Amino acid sequence: MPLLKLSMLSGLLLLGICMGCFIGAANISIDEIAFFVFTNEGSTSVIWEYRIPRALLAIGVGAGLGVAGALTQGVFRNPLASPDLMGVSAGAGLAATSVVLFYPESSNEFLMIAAIFGGFVGAGAIIILAQLFSAQTVQFALIGVALSAFLASCIDFLVMTHPGEINAAMIWLTGSLWGRGWEHIPYLWGSLLVFLLIALMITWKMEAISLGDEAAVSLGIKPQQFRLFTLGIVVILSSLSISVCGTMSFVGLLAPHVARLMFRSNFRVIVLASALIGGLLVLMADLLARGIQPPLEIPAGIMTSLIGAPYFIFLLQRGKV
Amino acid sequence: MMLSAKNLTVGYGDRTILNDLSIDIPSNKVTAFIGPNGCGKSTLLKTLSRVIQPKHGSIELDGKSFQHYSEKQLAKKISLLPQVLHAPEGMTVRKLVTLGRTPYLSFLGRLSEVDHEHVTNAIKNAGVEAIADHFVDALSGGQRQRVWIAMILAQDTPIVMLDEPTTYLDLSHQVALMQLIRAMNNQGKTVVTVLHDLNQACRYCDHLIVMKDGKVITQGMPEAVMNRSLLKSVFDLDAEIFQDPIAQSPMCVSLF
Known part of the structure; x- marks a missing residue:
């Protein structure tokens, strides 16, 4: 059964990629696309150079955030936990913004490393604060909200004080895939696949963690150590996504919830499904972002918020959170 | 499989719950920790099951300290039913x-x-x-x-720990659970449990460890341990001890 639903999700992703070939500032007809597919030439290089890589990036970014969200919620047994609330997103966003503003010439790789570093600092700060106040589930989420708001205001401050670079920096505030292409694919998809594989390999321990720390200890698992390890993967996956397209809010929070609604199943399936659903969310958001009013582009991050926030309230009202 | 604690001191923050406590858990028996609320019986059980780390002292399994075993090895020896x-x-x-x-x-x-x-x-x-x-x-x-x-x-695992297993159950489920515990013991397992109900402890357990204020007051078979002065001094309870007409175990009946 899970296999059927998982392949359905993959099918939707393929459909999304195909739709992505049509939608955008330049109008390209089906004939032209068919011509391109069969002869590999024509004006439609737009598709190969811009639209296909962009769809692949959207999927990669969303999948990374989805997996990061599923791992965070699982390891903290907290349905409100997400990379957004762990200080990871804001930390990585602040680091990326700083790099773009102060070293506009730096390479993608440097940006990525800076974002991961920022993500680790953000997550570290939350963990230290939570330890200081020996925070429980709700306090933990609140500390996350507070720290994320603080870091986000730092980003605002940087952007406002550097109006010359405001366009580039805006991307990290709202999340957009505009102007991203093949050059981002290798490292994003490479690390996504590596860390997804690691995540799938450790999910069986996550099941023991889900029974509570006392039970996990008596089953021979060290919860604290496991949590830190998993959080490391979360930071890397979400910071990578952020280094490509800025903060896509709600994806890391929502994807695992949707996955759990669709699959009442073991954690391995939830992680896989969160990857697919996250990918689908960002892909759809990006399609909407450039399809609503071409040639004008709305940042995809705004779209994920527009879809995510009402859905999250729907979940709250159903008592699923 | 011999489990014993040596000079355990356990506490949260500045508060000390168990102070220099030593205890041997009898093998292949059902042992109950009993005592008034806050006496440290749950803390002791959690420390023996590795959930809480002691500040001082050690816990030994077959004469070797826990530190000689890996987490996995210990998880094959001692299991825990959390509260x-x-x-x-x-x-x-x-x-x-x-x-x-x-x-x-x-x-x-x-x-x-x-x-x-x-x-x-x-x-x-x-x-x-x-x-x-x-x-x-x-x-x-x-x-x-x-x-x-x-x-x-x-x-x-040869040793099973149960943290107040009957607290949230109705009476018939409590009885079924205690019988399940006896069945585990019949298969040679050492069972250690925290119980609130003294009569249940007397009826189904082989060995009672009575605690108050983080110390072991006395221990032994229910028949040897239970008496009026103990109930008064440990539980501040005026009660009479009768013999359970079915199981022949001691039965406490409060006087007021």
Whole structure:
């Protein structure tokens, strides 16, 4: 059964990629696309150079955030936990913004490393604060909200004080895939696949963690150590996504919830499904972002918020959170 | 399998709960920690099951300190039924019982034929076959407890710790649980449990360890331990001891 639903999700992703070939500032007809597919030439290089890589990036970014969200919620047994609330997103966003503003010439790789570093600092700060106040589930989420708001205001401050670079920096505030292409694919998809594989390999321990720390200890698992390890993967996956397209809010929070609604199943399936659903969310958001009013582009991050926030309230009202 | 604590000091922050406590747990018997609220009996059980780290002192298994064993090795020797059971959303009974095999799994967590056999037997012995494919979060408290016992059976440890297992159960489920505990003991397991109900402790346990203010006051067979002055001094309870007409064990009846 899970296999059927998982392949359905993959099918939707393929459909999304195909739709992505049509939608955008330049109008390209089906004939032209068919011509391109069969002869590999024509004006439609737009598709190969811009639209296909962009769809692949959207999927990669969303999948990374989805997996990061599923791992965070699982390891903290907290349905409100997400990379957004762990200080990871804001930390990585602040680091990326700083790099773009102060070293506009730096390479993608440097940006990525800076974002991961920022993500680790953000997550570290939350963990230290939570330890200081020996925070429980709700306090933990609140500390996350507070720290994320603080870091986000730092980003605002940087952007406002550097109006010359405001366009580039805006991307990290709202999340957009505009102007991203093949050059981002290798490292994003490479690390996504590596860390997804690691995540799938450790999910069986996550099941023991889900029974509570006392039970996990008596089953021979060290919860604290496991949590830190998993959080490391979360930071890397979400910071990578952020280094490509800025903060896509709600994806890391929502994807695992949707996955759990669709699959009442073991954690391995939830992680896989969160990857697919996250990918689908960002892909759809990006399609909407450039399809609503071409040639004008709305940042995809705004779209994920527009879809995510009402859905999250729907979940709250159903008592699923 | 001999379990003993040597000079344990345990506390949270500045507060000391157990102070320089030493105790031997009798092998192959059912032992109950009893005592008034806040006497440290749950803390002692949690320390013996590695959930709480002692500040000083050591716990020894077969004469060797816990530090000589890996987490996995200890998880194959001592299992724990926590007081509060987290039931994860969307987990079936069978899956939960399978988690009892966690310490036996290798790097990737693949279950062997032997693991499956243990799971099947545990489900049968705990009497949860009929609900094996149900979701744990949809079960009643009594059923949930049974399912967790099945998980502990699958873990296949010579020592089993139970933290107030009867607290949230109705009377008939309490009795069923105590019989399950006796059955585990008959298979040679050492059982250690925290109990609130003195009569239950007297009736179903072989050995009582009576605690107050973080210290062991006395220990021994229920018949040897239970008397009026102990009830007065430890529990501040005026009570008479009778003989249980069915089990012949001591039975406390409060005077007021």
